[in-house]
Amino acid sequence: MATKIAISDCINCRIRPLSIFAGLSVDDLRELDMPVITMGYEAGETFYMEGSKPIAAFTVNTGVVKLVISLPNGRNQIVRLLTTGDIFGFEGLVDSEYHHTAVALTEARVCRLSLAELNTLSRRKPAIREALIQRWASTLRQAERMIVELGTMKASERLATFLERWCAHGDMEGWTPLPLTRQELGELLGLTVETVSRFLADWKRHGLIQEKDGKIRLTGRRPLPLGR
Amino acid sequence: MATKIAISDCINCRIRPLSIFAGLSVDDLRELDMPVITMGYEAGETFYMEGSKPIAAFTVNTGVVKLVISLPNGRNQIVRLLTTGDIFGFEGLVDSEYHHTAVALTEARVCRLSLAELNTLSRRKPAIREALIQRWASTLRQAERMIVELGTMKASERLATFLERWCAHGDMEGWTPLPLTRQELGELLGLTVETVSRFLADWKRHGLIQEKDGKIRLTGRRPLPLGR
DNA sequence: CGCTGTCTTGATGTGAGTCAAATCTCGTGG
């Protein structure tokens, strides 16, 4: 179950520089008396469903979240992956329904803002409004990159491109958590489970990637072989 | 050559209700003393190139414009089509380069706004800022619909879906201008010229669509046959 | 009237989907 963890202490928040409050002074923040609540979600839990009425927006503190659009024919398309500092559910500011279903891929800690509050907030503080616009622009840009990849690349290229990007902001010495099933990788990249599995298994056999309890590592000379 | 046609008369503009000035009163508009210029472009002319420095944003008055992203390997992806009332080049407000190459598909008349002006404008007039945010949101939504279509649909479905949507805001009794070559339809839908041509020719033969100097008409019982 | 570019059509190849089954993994309860 999603659990309320605490009233968020935005002022001292570890990720504030990444958040939409980055541009505010400590005084600003104190003055706002923010109605932000930190929530804990387990892997697999749903934040909200596509088509439901927007109530809150979220900022990812820790963990990974996917935004999915489901089709009547049962197919799913993951349209975005969110990690620390990313925001989601903000379409609620503008639209009367959520456009996606948001699901935690890992245990996740998120900061929850009521949309009503956020609305007045963004009216009062230009810095916040500014930050939201920035987010919107970069999200659009990311979506368009996805369009390009889906429209012009073949399976192995899409998978390789994704892995290299994903592992780029990887921690440690090469190992990056990859909390997506093959199924989900497929739903993100427009491929079937089998195709994803075949390429990964193949690359693993050739020593190009390694996998170990949910973490992945790109070894050897990149780039990944785009052909088979 | 792109030609300056006139200083735009925004107050009496036919498409003002569709534009970002929709929310302003006549007095507001008068007060602004807008530096908007109406420009004429011929089919095939370029508004700006991907990667170049943003100077102006545009609102389509008449005509159709494509936004294209080109890849090093020579492939192109059309990421958006713009028609009357749509705006483009607005990423310049936020970013230091244009993200796409913008090209007129038909003879086009557009209203040109300096980004510098627009910037101060959106600061002074909340209604404009609001309108911009709305546009951003709906553009993002459209991009995500494209992701879903590219990721989950097969050739004939993508083509059929596109045609039905395109012809939906079609004028007259069924005939809609379709100023895209098969090549461009392919670049929009992630297909080759041949595939596009085959389906269209096939549907034409079966009397499902008609084409006549640049116009198309969906006849017969929709929906288009999604299989072959 | 011929040239250039777009569209159509055919023949062929292949990338990736589908179907099916074997293995692997991991959490649960005995």
Added chain:
DNA sequence: CCACGAGATTTGACTCACATCAAGACAGCG
């Protein structure tokens, strides 16, 4: 601690949708 079962992953055999390659047909325009 082990056995079991559900789900995830891998692998193989086969199919098919779409790309590719190659010509022709068909404009539109100088």
